Every structure is written in C-alpha cells, then in structure tokens.
Amino acid sequence: MSDMHVHPEVVTSHEVHSDEHHVHHHKETFITKYIFSQDHKTIGKQFLITGIVWAIVGGFFSVLFRLQLGYPNETFPILETLFGKWGAGGHITPEFYYALVTMHGTILVFFVLTAGLSGTFANLLIPLQIGARDMASPFLNMLSYWFFFLASCVMVSSFFISTGPAAGGWTVYPPLSALGQASQGSKLGMDLWIVSMALFVVSSLLGGLNYISTILNMRTKGMSMTRLPLTIWALFFTAVLGVLSFPVLFSGLILLLFDRNLGTSFYLSDIVVAGQVLPNEGGSAILFQHLFWFLGHPEVYIILLPAMGMVSEVLSINSRKPIFGYMAMLGSLFAIAILAFLVWAHHMFVTGLNPFLGSVFVLLTLLIAVPSAIKVFNWLTTLWRGNIRFTPAMLFAIGFVSLFISGGLTGIFLGNSTIDIHLHDTVFVVAHFHIVMGVASMFGMFAGVYHWFPKMFGRFLNNTLGYVHFWITLAGAYLIFWPMHYEGLAGVPRRYMDKSSWVSFNQFTELNKFVTVVAMIVFAAQLLFVFNFFYSIFKGRKVRSQNPWGANTLEWTTPVRPGHGNWEGEIPEVHRWPYDYGKDGRDFIPQTEAVGANESKH
Amino acid sequence: MQAFFIVAILLLAFLIIFQIAKASEYVAVLRGEDKVRKQTNKINGFMLLSFLVLGLVGVFYCNEQLKGRILGTPASDHGVLIDRMLYITIAITFIVFLITQVLLFWFSYKYQESDNRKAFYYPHNNKLELIWTVIPAITLTVLVGFGLFYWFGITGNAPKNAMEVEIVGSQFKWEFRYPGHDGPDGKGVFGKKYYKEIDEGKMNPLGQLWDDPANYDDIYVSGEAMHLVVNKPVKLIIGAKDVIHDVGLVHFRMKMDAVPGTPTTMWFTPTKTSKQMIEETKNPDFVYEISCDQMCGTGHTGMRGTIIVETQEEFDAWMATKKPQYLVANPGKDTKAAPQDTSVVKPVAAIIK
Known part of the structure; x- marks a missing residue:
C-alpha cells in the first residue's frame, strides 16, 4: 500500500508550474487519482461531495427538531425506533433536541458552508481561473482535505457515545460547555467537538495559506490582480479572513479544553453547579465570547464572500453584460473584509458589555451595510438592459440577491443595539441569519454547482430538475423564514423546544406547524438536487463544446475534461479583464484574446 | 403505516418528477435545444x-395574519x-x-433574453x-x-430613587433578593455574599455572609413572582450561579445576561400594573414573564419566572409578609421568635479576600 501514496513520480510530476508543454503520462492508480489525489479539481470534488453528505445530515437534523417545534405534543414512535433512548416514547428528549440544534449549527456553518463551499470552489476555480496548473502546494492541499475528513470522523464519532454529542449550541459558550455536570452534552461529546474543530482549523489554515499563495504568485502571464474574476477576489479575501481569524478560535478552544480537563479558570468563576461548589475563581465567561466571535463574525463573511463572488460571475455571464462597477465591487469586498474584524461584539450587546464600547460596535456594524448596499445596487445594474438567460445557476444567483437584500436589511435591526435589546436571542435572529448567511450562501453554492458542474464532470445537470429545485427552495425559504421574524418581534426566545407553557409565546402554534411542513418539503427538494447531482455525474447530458456558457474566463479554455495540469500545451496568456460581454457588438470576448486596435475603451 | 405511506408517496413523486425531467431532456434534443x-x-x-x-x-x-400577535x-x-x-x-x-x-x-x-435585444455594454x-x-x-x-x-x-445610570432587586439565575430557576431598608435614606443596602457560602441545606441559597449587618434585613424570594412598583424605576442586579442565563423581560422590552462571576445590571420603569395589562390585553391569564434567553441546558425552555407590577401600597403589604433570610437561616436571631445566644453565628469575613 505504502508505495501508492509516496510514489516518486506522483510527487515530482506535480511540481511543474512552468508553461512548458506538459502532459501526464505516469500511471495513476485508483487511490492516487480519486482518494489521495493532489489534483486541485479532484480535491475540490472531494470537498463538495463530503459537503453534500454533511448537508444532508445537517438538514435532516433540522427536520427532526422542526418536528418537535411544530408538533410538540404528538408522539412519533419512529423516533424511538430510530434513535432509542433519545426518542423515548416517540418524543424528542431535551438532550436530543439540544444536541440536534447544536450539531445542525456546527455542521452547516463549518462543514457545509465553510469547507463545502470555499473548500470546493477555491480548489476548483483558483488554478483554473488564474491560469495555473495546480495549487502552490498540491500536497498541503491534499492534507487540507484529509484533515477535514478526520475532523468529520471525530464529529461523527461523537454521535455514537452514550452521553451524546455537544449540546450547548454551536457557539459553545462556557460555563455550560465547560462543565460536564451542567449538561449531558458537555461531557465527552464536548471534548470530541473541540478536537474535531481543532482539526478543522488545521484543514482551513492549510487550505487558506495555499489559496493565498497561489493567487498571489501563480497567475499566468498578463493576469494582473485587476484582471482577476471577482470569484477569485472573493475567494482571496475569504482565505485571508480564515487565516487571520481561525487561529483565534483555536486558542479560545484550547483554553476551553484546559478549563474542562486541567482545572484552569480561564472562563470559570464563582460557580455552584448541581449542588457542587467549584474552586475556580477569577475567570471570565465573557472572554470566551470575545475570542469566539472574533472568529465567529468573520466566519459569516467566510461563508458569504465566496457566494458573492460566484454570484457576480454568474450574473454577469448570463446577463451577457459586464459586471457593473468592477472596482467598486472589489473595493466593497475589501471594505467588508476589513470591517468583518471590527464588529464582533455586536453579538454581545446584552452581555453587560460597556455601553460605550457597544456604541462603537453599533457604528462599525451599520457601516458594513454601506459596502453591502453598493454590491446590491451593482448587481441590480448588471441586470439592467442585459439579455438575460435563466439557467438554473442564474436563477439561484438572482435568488441569492433577493435573499441577501431581505436578510441584510434585518441586520440593520440587530446591529442597532437599542433594538437588539429586545430582539437579541429571539427567533428574529434565527430568521435573520438563516436568510442572509444560511440560505443565501446556499444559493450561491447552488449557483456555483450548476454553473461549474460541466467543468467538474464534463456533463450537465438536468435542467428541469434544476428549475424544480430552485422554485421550491426559493419559495420555501421565504415561507419558512419570513413569518419567523414575527415570532421574533413577539420576543419568542431561540432554542425553546416547546412554547406551550408560556403565556407570552404560545400564540404561534399554527404557524410553527406550517413552518415544519414547509421545511420538510424543502428538505425533500434538496434530496432531488442530490439525486440530480449523483445521477448526472454518470448519466448527465455530455458537454460537447469547450465553452458551453459563452464565458470569458480561463477555465473554459481547458479541454472539456481537463487532466491534471489543466491545459494541454502552454497555459494561455491573458490580455484583458474577464467581463467583456456585449462589447462592440460582440457577444463575448475571452480573456485570452488580444485587445484589438479599434476596440473601444471602458 | 402512516410513515410508510408518506415515504411511498414521496418516492412516487420523486419518480414522476424525475421521469418528466428526463423526458424533457429528450424532447429538447428532438425539438432543437435552442428553441426549447x-x-x-x-x-x-x-x-x-x-x-x-x-x-x-x-x-x-x-402581516395581516400576525401583526396582532406581536x-x-x-x-x-x-x-x-x-x-x-x-x-x-x-x-x-x-x-x-x-x-x-x-x-x-x-x-x-x-x-x-430576446433576439431583438443586444445587451448594453455598461x-x-x-x-x-x-x-x-x-x-x-x-x-x-x-x-x-x-x-x-x-x-x-x-x-x-439608574435614577437615584430606583428600587433595587437582585435576580439570580441557576439551572433552571430564578431567585430574587430585596435589600430591605437599612440604607441611609430608607433605601436598602444589599449585604455581601460569597458563592462558596451557597448552601441550600443551611438555608443560604444565595451565599449571603451573615456577619455583614447589611444582610440582616435582606429579603430572599423564590418560588413566587418578583414584585415591582408601578412607575417606580427599578434596577435589577443580575447574577448567575452555574452557567450563563439571561433575564428576558419581553413586555418591558429589556434583556440582560446573567453571567456567573460577573454581575450585570439593567434598569427600567414599569408603567403598567399587572391588572392594567390584564384589562388591556383582554387576557385574564396575562402575566409578566421572565424568560431565560440564553441557552442554559436541557431545562432552558422551562426556565420561567414571573413579575407582578402593583401599587406601592400593595407592594408594601406583600413585603410585610416576608421575613429576612438572615432570620430564616439563623432562627436564634429572631427576637420575635425564641431569643437565643448570639454567638452561634460563625464569622465568615475571613473568606473574603
């Protein structure tokens, strides 16, 4: 076995980054080609498929706890059949409910929308769109995936221990997450959660450093930074955000691990839990929240920026028009990346934070709405007077803009500390971030998958299934999350599994049922997509032309099914920006075409 | 059986959608892909x-459906x-x-897309x-x-005349303390407390230090509503014993975390008595509720407290029925009950650093 991984030919053949004619003739085994592959395209697919598997798991968890929220008093014997003591008597036990909520958050935020989204598209698109044969370090790139895989295995293992996985919410605030006496989920499950996340951070750093160095150093001739497609810029800022913020989470989690197992008091002070007086004094529970949100807020943009980048690209291509305001788009990405680090405490307005400090964070938080507004208006202007083709990717891109507007505007409520006093930790927050970060980024991801699937597998996804998937998902997303804002305005707290005993919060029984039903339908529609995805890999309509969408960027100059190294022969030279659509009466002008003598300037 | 039918119907729907999707692809090829x-x-x-x-x-x-419920x-x-x-x-x-x-x-x-239009290069x-x-x-x-x-x-800052109430969260209940009247201007002063003194068995659920005279008239309340006076500002001093909780007062639109080891405060003026709210909402069951708004464990959903807002007279009458916790924990000190030797109380000041 061992000679398969460290085959000398495999290593050397990937170190060639020159523009010389380069075709791979070495023999590839199944393992080097599909498992321990160092080809960025294969690694991208590995991230995508792992992400899809995680998305099904995470989505299924949400269906389970929606069942509890919609029908708190009914029994579902199947739950006991499937989950044993966790579904005792056909009811979701509180331990199970909180484990489900926690895992849904962790899985979707980190494993699906971080690894599955930027892991997939950074790997696939960076070398292809900048004109490189592979990443700066294909080996570290491979490790990045396998650390993610390891992190996944550790997280999955925590589902099968007797005390269950972590159950203190995806934000794992101590002391709840630090004290095994305080919750079942804070026992072994929490240690596994920390170990898994530590491995995940390693994966993310390996990937991020690779993306940054590849983009900075390995662009093909003529590809100046301002000729990069916006996807690449977005992925670049995403990688920078990750490299700067994930280590802070890592240190925060290590301190938590120490508090849990070594008797330190970083986050613990003055605690009497389950009748037991703990010796810890002098720690600060709020310190963890600062460390957590120093990652946690940039994380939101780590999730959102790649979606924004891909949406910009897809909107421009399918409007047959240049993206409007390329430099403004770039500037707003940059502004968002900077501001992402300066707004974290808006998650902590009601923790007893100094009100003056809070006011600074209000200002910076609402400031971030300005670059967001610029992006929205630029997208709208890109559509204006276009000649729009509604491919499934394009529809998802339009859906993204719609959701980003809706969810972004409710951010103005929550970023304003005065209103946040009332809305903090209510269902309003759930509605807000699911629309703007969850569903919107998911739409960005779908846009990317539908658009680049032909490049990944040399086949098309089925269009009709794509349209059905889009319309159910868009309508469903609004039907689920729009009415939730009203529950939030009524002050219904998050993470309540049954509101019937509350006088102030029990007026939404019918609504909760409705939301549950819609959530199940939307989940079923996602399975339709999953089916389409795997079916089309093998049976989809074959791509016959090299450039099926009529796009300008470099990935469409490669063969329909590019091998490792991407281009047969020399890497093409770039002569122009990637958005010359509809210029001088021509439908599109690829980046590789030299600027003509009589061409108009923009 | 029901589950089986649901799964069967779902599968059937999948199959039909898939067949249509597949057929539409063939039709597209037959009729000309561009046209389709x-x-x-x-x-x-x-x-x-x-x-x-x-x-x-x-x-x-x-909005029409839900605006009346928020x-x-x-x-x-x-x-x-x-x-x-x-x-x-x-x-x-x-x-x-x-x-x-x-x-x-x-x-x-x-x-x-239309054949008659060219995209505008802009x-x-x-x-x-x-x-x-x-x-x-x-x-x-x-x-x-x-x-x-x-x-x-x-x-x-809370107004000078604000009454103070301490509220302490723990899995999964709320406890309150009123400071009595031992301050200079008739306002109460809270006695010191230390978490290691918390001992329900010794009737000291908040960890009050009995050698601090300010504790002598502090009233401890649990298992019933917090009482507040209408139109009188109240400053809540918020604490937690085990994990982070949050005092959520939906009708007052207020919220503040309860953090173990780090006391927090918030103040507001209740402007309507509970009775007024019952009339206004036409809901005889109306009650001001304290919700825990920060995930605190399996009982989070049920961590409910209540508040009664009433007139000063009603409040005073309620308060008069209460006995300071000092006397509950140290029955010997209760002069109204059987007088006893005062040396029973163990000095604990040494614990405070």
Whole structure:
C-alpha cells in the first residue's frame, strides 16, 4: 500500500508550474487519482461531495427538531425506533433536541458552508481561473482535505457515545460547555467537538495559506490582480479572513479544553453547579465570547464572500453584460473584509458589555451595510438592459440577491443595539441569519454547482430538475423564514423546544406547524438536487463544446475534461479583464484574446 | 403505516418528477435545444415576475395574519423608546426592501433574453456608485444617531430613587433578593455574599455572609413572582450561579445576561400594573414573564419566572409578609421568635479576600 501514496513520480510530476508543454503520462492508480489525489479539481470534488453528505445530515437534523417545534405534543414512535433512548416514547428528549440544534449549527456553518463551499470552489476555480496548473502546494492541499475528513470522523464519532454529542449550541459558550455536570452534552461529546474543530482549523489554515499563495504568485502571464474574476477576489479575501481569524478560535478552544480537563479558570468563576461548589475563581465567561466571535463574525463573511463572488460571475455571464462597477465591487469586498474584524461584539450587546464600547460596535456594524448596499445596487445594474438567460445557476444567483437584500436589511435591526435589546436571542435572529448567511450562501453554492458542474464532470445537470429545485427552495425559504421574524418581534426566545407553557409565546402554534411542513418539503427538494447531482455525474447530458456558457474566463479554455495540469500545451496568456460581454457588438470576448486596435475603451 | 405511506408517496413523486425531467431532456434534443431553451427562458422570466407579485401579496397577508400577535404596547418607559426605534427601522428598511426587490425581479423579467435585444455594454459609472454609497451612509447615520441616543439613555445610570432587586439565575430557576431598608435614606443596602457560602441545606441559597449587618434585613424570594412598583424605576442586579442565563423581560422590552462571576445590571420603569395589562390585553391569564434567553441546558425552555407590577401600597403589604433570610437561616436571631445566644453565628469575613 505504502508505495501508492509516496510514489516518486506522483510527487515530482506535480511540481511543474512552468508553461512548458506538459502532459501526464505516469500511471495513476485508483487511490492516487480519486482518494489521495493532489489534483486541485479532484480535491475540490472531494470537498463538495463530503459537503453534500454533511448537508444532508445537517438538514435532516433540522427536520427532526422542526418536528418537535411544530408538533410538540404528538408522539412519533419512529423516533424511538430510530434513535432509542433519545426518542423515548416517540418524543424528542431535551438532550436530543439540544444536541440536534447544536450539531445542525456546527455542521452547516463549518462543514457545509465553510469547507463545502470555499473548500470546493477555491480548489476548483483558483488554478483554473488564474491560469495555473495546480495549487502552490498540491500536497498541503491534499492534507487540507484529509484533515477535514478526520475532523468529520471525530464529529461523527461523537454521535455514537452514550452521553451524546455537544449540546450547548454551536457557539459553545462556557460555563455550560465547560462543565460536564451542567449538561449531558458537555461531557465527552464536548471534548470530541473541540478536537474535531481543532482539526478543522488545521484543514482551513492549510487550505487558506495555499489559496493565498497561489493567487498571489501563480497567475499566468498578463493576469494582473485587476484582471482577476471577482470569484477569485472573493475567494482571496475569504482565505485571508480564515487565516487571520481561525487561529483565534483555536486558542479560545484550547483554553476551553484546559478549563474542562486541567482545572484552569480561564472562563470559570464563582460557580455552584448541581449542588457542587467549584474552586475556580477569577475567570471570565465573557472572554470566551470575545475570542469566539472574533472568529465567529468573520466566519459569516467566510461563508458569504465566496457566494458573492460566484454570484457576480454568474450574473454577469448570463446577463451577457459586464459586471457593473468592477472596482467598486472589489473595493466593497475589501471594505467588508476589513470591517468583518471590527464588529464582533455586536453579538454581545446584552452581555453587560460597556455601553460605550457597544456604541462603537453599533457604528462599525451599520457601516458594513454601506459596502453591502453598493454590491446590491451593482448587481441590480448588471441586470439592467442585459439579455438575460435563466439557467438554473442564474436563477439561484438572482435568488441569492433577493435573499441577501431581505436578510441584510434585518441586520440593520440587530446591529442597532437599542433594538437588539429586545430582539437579541429571539427567533428574529434565527430568521435573520438563516436568510442572509444560511440560505443565501446556499444559493450561491447552488449557483456555483450548476454553473461549474460541466467543468467538474464534463456533463450537465438536468435542467428541469434544476428549475424544480430552485422554485421550491426559493419559495420555501421565504415561507419558512419570513413569518419567523414575527415570532421574533413577539420576543419568542431561540432554542425553546416547546412554547406551550408560556403565556407570552404560545400564540404561534399554527404557524410553527406550517413552518415544519414547509421545511420538510424543502428538505425533500434538496434530496432531488442530490439525486440530480449523483445521477448526472454518470448519466448527465455530455458537454460537447469547450465553452458551453459563452464565458470569458480561463477555465473554459481547458479541454472539456481537463487532466491534471489543466491545459494541454502552454497555459494561455491573458490580455484583458474577464467581463467583456456585449462589447462592440460582440457577444463575448475571452480573456485570452488580444485587445484589438479599434476596440473601444471602458 | 402512516410513515410508510408518506415515504411511498414521496418516492412516487420523486419518480414522476424525475421521469418528466428526463423526458424533457429528450424532447429538447428532438425539438432543437435552442428553441426549447428560449421557451423555458420565457417561462422562468414569467415565473420571476409572478414570484414578485405573489411574494408581495404574501408579505401583506402574513402581516395581516400576525401583526396582532406581536409586541402589543410596551409596559416600560424604555420599551416605548425601543418600539419607536423599531418602527422607524421597519419603515426605512421596508421602503428599501420594496424598491430593491421590485427592481431585481422587474429587471430580470424585462431584460430576459430576446433576439431583438443586444445587451448594453455598461461597465461602470462613478456618479452612480457615489450616489449609492452616500445615500445609504446618510440613512444609516440617522439610524445610528437615533439608536445611540436611546441606547445611552437606556443603559445609563439608574435614577437615584430606583428600587433595587437582585435576580439570580441557576439551572433552571430564578431567585430574587430585596435589600430591605437599612440604607441611609430608607433605601436598602444589599449585604455581601460569597458563592462558596451557597448552601441550600443551611438555608443560604444565595451565599449571603451573615456577619455583614447589611444582610440582616435582606429579603430572599423564590418560588413566587418578583414584585415591582408601578412607575417606580427599578434596577435589577443580575447574577448567575452555574452557567450563563439571561433575564428576558419581553413586555418591558429589556434583556440582560446573567453571567456567573460577573454581575450585570439593567434598569427600567414599569408603567403598567399587572391588572392594567390584564384589562388591556383582554387576557385574564396575562402575566409578566421572565424568560431565560440564553441557552442554559436541557431545562432552558422551562426556565420561567414571573413579575407582578402593583401599587406601592400593595407592594408594601406583600413585603410585610416576608421575613429576612438572615432570620430564616439563623432562627436564634429572631427576637420575635425564641431569643437565643448570639454567638452561634460563625464569622465568615475571613473568606473574603
């Protein structure tokens, strides 16, 4: 076995980054080609498929706890059949409910929308769109995936221990997450959660450093930074955000691990839990929240920026028009990346934070709405007077803009500390971030998958299934999350599994049922997509032309099914920006075409 | 059996959708892919416009259905400000929402692919960029201005005449303490406490230090509602014993975390008695509720407390029925009961560093 991984030919053949004619003739085994592959395209697919598997798991968890929220008093014997003591008597036990909520958050935020989204598209698109044969370090790139895989295995293992996985919410605030006496989920499950996340951070750093160095150093001739497609810029800022913020989470989690197992008091002070007086004094529970949100807020943009980048690209291509305001788009990405680090405490307005400090964070938080507004208006202007083709990717891109507007505007409520006093930790927050970060980024991801699937597998996804998937998902997303804002305005707290005993919060029984039903339908529609995805890999309509969408960027100059190294022969030279659509009466002008003598300037 | 049918129906629906999808692909090939593509394009363009119209109708319908079940009138002075800020924000964001969503879907519909149109090459316009940088910036400045003005009022110092109540959260209950009347101007002073003294068995659930005289008249309340006086500012001193909790007072629109080891405070003035609220909401079961708004463990959902807002007289009458915890924990000190030797109380001041 061992000679398969460290085959000398495999290593050397990937170190060639020159523009010389380069075709791979070495023999590839199944393992080097599909498992321990160092080809960025294969690694991208590995991230995508792992992400899809995680998305099904995470989505299924949400269906389970929606069942509890919609029908708190009914029994579902199947739950006991499937989950044993966790579904005792056909009811979701509180331990199970909180484990489900926690895992849904962790899985979707980190494993699906971080690894599955930027892991997939950074790997696939960076070398292809900048004109490189592979990443700066294909080996570290491979490790990045396998650390993610390891992190996944550790997280999955925590589902099968007797005390269950972590159950203190995806934000794992101590002391709840630090004290095994305080919750079942804070026992072994929490240690596994920390170990898994530590491995995940390693994966993310390996990937991020690779993306940054590849983009900075390995662009093909003529590809100046301002000729990069916006996807690449977005992925670049995403990688920078990750490299700067994930280590802070890592240190925060290590301190938590120490508090849990070594008797330190970083986050613990003055605690009497389950009748037991703990010796810890002098720690600060709020310190963890600062460390957590120093990652946690940039994380939101780590999730959102790649979606924004891909949406910009897809909107421009399918409007047959240049993206409007390329430099403004770039500037707003940059502004968002900077501001992402300066707004974290808006998650902590009601923790007893100094009100003056809070006011600074209000200002910076609402400031971030300005670059967001610029992006929205630029997208709208890109559509204006276009000649729009509604491919499934394009529809998802339009859906993204719609959701980003809706969810972004409710951010103005929550970023304003005065209103946040009332809305903090209510269902309003759930509605807000699911629309703007969850569903919107998911739409960005779908846009990317539908658009680049032909490049990944040399086949098309089925269009009709794509349209059905889009319309159910868009309508469903609004039907689920729009009415939730009203529950939030009524002050219904998050993470309540049954509101019937509350006088102030029990007026939404019918609504909760409705939301549950819609959530199940939307989940079923996602399975339709999953089916389409795997079916089309093998049976989809074959791509016959090299450039099926009529796009300008470099990935469409490669063969329909590019091998490792991407281009047969020399890497093409770039002569122009990637958005010359509809210029001088021509439908599109690829980046590789030299600027003509009589061409108009923009 | 029911589950089986649901699964069977789902599978069948999947199969049908898949067959249609597969067939449509063949039809496309037969009839000419370009022609079919253009037809589907028209359908999707129309769908986008319909989605906009139906969506806006839905927004209106949803509001009609649910607007009566949210907010209600705020029951505190701060609540009035917070609601005002909320309505200003709703108004502004809804206008922006309408404009941008209408443009998005209208442009998509209007500029759908047509053989008669060529896309307009329009890469940038700095004047436009400036307009939509400056206008949002000004709007947001207004919102920040209002917001911070209210924020500093709400989070500023409590008025001098505010009554103080301590509220302590633990899995999964709320406990309260009133400071009595031992201060210089008749206001109470809370006695010191230390968490290692917490011992329910010794009738000291908050860890009060019995050698601090300020503790002698502090009233401990649990298992019943917190009582507050209408139109009298109240400052809550918030603590937690085990994990982070949060004092959520939905009708007063107030919220503050309860953090073990780090006391927090918030103040407000209740402006309506519980009886007034019962009349106003026409709900005989109405009660001010304290919800825990920070995930605190398996019993989070049930971590409920209640508040009764009443007149000063009613409050005083209620308070008169209470006995300081000092006397409960040290029955020997209760002069009204059997007098005993005073040396029973163990000095614990040495513990405080």
